[in-house]
Amino acid sequence: SNRLKHVFSPLLLSLAAGLGCVQAAPEMVVVGYGGAGQKAQDVAFFQPFSAIDHSKLIQSEYNGEMARIKVMVDTGNVDWDLVQIEGPDLMRGCEEGMYEPLDWKVLGRADQLIADAAQACGSAALVWSVAIAYDTDKLAKGPASWADFWDVTKFPGKRGLRKRAVYNLEFALLADGVKVEDVYAQLNTPQG
Template sequence: MNAGYTLNRRGFLIRSLAAAGATAGAGMVPGLLAPRSAQAAGALVYSGFGGSYEQAIRAAVLDPYAQARGIALATATGGSDVAKVSSMVKAGRTEWDLLDAQGTTLAQFAANRLLEPIDPAIAASADVFDRSLITPHSIPWYQFSLNLFWNSEAISGELQSWADVWNVQKYPGKRAFSNLPWFSLEVALLADGVPKDKLYPLDVDRAFASLDRIKKHAVFLSASGLANAISAQEVVTGIVNLARLKAVQKAGVKVRYSWEQAVFDIQQLVVPKGAPNKENAFGAIAYSLQPDSQKRVLELLGYTPTLKPVLAGIDPKQAEDLPGTDATRHKGFYLNADWWGKNGAAVSRRWQDWLAA
C-alpha cells in the first residue's frame, strides 16, 4: 500500500464508504436510529467520540457490519466517560452496547467491573501481534500514537526529546499538551530525565514538579483543541495524536514530528455490563478483527492494525511512519494501562486541582 495514496484519499474514502453504508441502510438495514429506538429494536448502539472519527469508524466497520447482519445502528458519544458508564451499569440501565476505549479507559472500566467478559471464541481466533495485550474484556483493535511535534516555521532544526520541549530558552513559544493526566505525566518524567523503560510505576510527585516548570508556557487542551491550536499556529511544540497532526499537515500547516519518545496506546471495542444487545456487540468486535476491517481503519484513519497478517502486508516504507510497527515501536513506549487503572482516579483528582490552581 502506498502511504501517499492512503493519506491523500482519506477524505474521499470516508465520504464514499459512508455513502455506501447509508445507501445499504436504506435497503436491507433499518438504518441509523436514535439510541433509545435502536435499543428497543434489538439493534446496536455504539458510543464513541463523534465527528469525523465516528464517520470513519462507521464507514470502516459499523455500517458494513450492520448491513451484513441486517440490523439497525445508532451512535452516541461519551463512551469513554467512566463516570457515566459506571452510573448506567450500577443503576441497571445500560443504554449502550459497544464502547470505544483506549488503554487507560479500558483499565478503569475493568477496575470498576463495568464490562462484560469477551466471548472466548473471539479471543481464541484473534491472530494479534501480541496476545499478552488480550484481556478478559477486550482484544486490541488498532494502535495509535501521540508524538512530539513542532512548528517548523517557528523552530529551526529538529526536536529529539521531551527535554527539548521543556527548554523554553532555546525554543521559546507556547507548548500544547493533552488535558488528560495520562500522556502528560509520562512526557513530564521523560523531560526530567527518566528513561522510557523506567517510567512505571510513575513518580507522580516528580512528574508534577516537572509540569510546574512548564505550566506557564503551556496550554492543556482536548484532542480537537490541540489540533485547532496547531492549525492556528498558536503553539510551537507539544504533544498530539499523530493522525490529527497529519491532517493538519495536509491542510498546509508547517509542522513536523518525531518518533523519538512517542507514546503508543491500544484501542479496544468493549461491551458494558447489561448491554441490551450484547450479542450484536460481540459480533461487531469479531467483525472489527477481520483483515478487511483493519485495512479500512488504516486507510481511513492512519491507525495501525493489530492482526499479524495485516501488519505483515503493510509496505515497509509506510510502516516507517506508523505507530507500533517494527520500525517505530522501539523508539517510543506503550502506555501502562494497568498502572492507570489502579491509580487513575486519584491522579485525575490531583490533575484537575493542579490545572485549576
C-alpha cells in the same frame, strides 16, 4: 445486566460482521472518541456491520471518562452497547465487573488477532505511537526531547496535549530527566 454490554473495538465489530454469529438489537449505541478517527471507523466498520446485521447504529462520543461508565453500571441505566476505551481502562473496568465478558469461543478468530488482543471483556483494535511534531515554517530547528517540548523560552508557541493526565505525566517526568525504565516506578511514589 448492570454491566456495559460490550467494550467496543473496530476489530470486534468487523469480526462480528464477518462471522454472522453476533446479532445486534434493532438499534445499537456505539461510542468512540469522535473526530476523523470515528468517521473513518464509520465507513470501515459501522456501515458494513449495519448493512449485514440490518441494525441501526447510533453513534455517540466521549472523552474517556470512566466515571460516566461507572455511573451507568451502578445505576443500572446502561444505554451504551459498545464503547471504545483504552487498554488500562479495559483491564480496570473488566476487573471491577463493569463490562460484560466476551466468549471468544463463540466469537471465534481470536487466533487471527495480534498477540494478546483478545481480552476477557474486549479486544485491542488500534496500535499507535506518540511523537513530537512541529511546524517547520515557524521553527528552523524543533524540539528533540520532552525537555525541549516543555521549554517555552527556547521553543515559543502553542502545545497540543491530551485532556487526560495519561501520557502527559510520563512526558513531564521524562522532561525532568527520569529514565524511561523508571517512569512508572516514579509515578507509584507519593511524589509521582
